[in-house]
Amino acid sequence: MTTHERQRAPDLPTHGLPEPRVSADRLPSRTRWRTPDAIVVEVTGEIDGCTAESLGAALDEHLRARPRVLRIDLGEVCFLGAAGLLALVRANERAAVAGVHLVLDPGRSRAAARALALLDRLPV
Template sequence: MTTCSRPGEARTATAHDRLPSPRAPSDLRTEVRCKSADAIVVEVTGEIDGRTAPRLRATLAGHLRARPAVLRVDLGEVGFLGSAGLEVLLQAQRDAEAADVHLVVDPGRSHAAGRALRVLGDLGGPVF
């Protein structure tokens, strides 16, 4: 493979010049661990990115419509939490406040979720 740095000049591409390999397709699973009139616990597993965020949004919105006293979102098995996922969590927080539901977002042992939530808090966002 060759690349050109100036018109008419060719050079061999190095590993540094190549684009990174795309990430494997992301996957997201949600499972209700506990459901009662007082609380719903949803365990989220996988990656929360632009492709999977709409599914998480729909899941959380459905549980908020039930108006439990507490909705707990366990992110302990999340491998990636991107900006689309943070936006879903922020919207869920606004929706929970409007529905008088206490939303708890627990990063658990997920380094990705913990790091993303810390950055959000550092930027003045809610501390779930």
């Protein structure tokens, strides 16, 4: 073998790789309670780059109803990444414009509590 020849890299196995937990277009969430004055949305699972867009769309839909209060229950969220935080910040901005009081409730989720605590530390 001369110095300019290279060996072909072995094919990597594709079996055994984890399947995505949530499809890119579906965020596990449900409307837990809805009245003309208040809506409670329960979000579960992971909020990351794959699911943040779905979260933002769901929250926009609820904001169009213009309740006095929109509460987002994050108690069953196991991961809240930067994309998810950005979706929540944008929802908060839209809620302020619409005159809706947005409440972010981390509940028992340590991941949500830690991520929301980071938002509190950012300069305004």
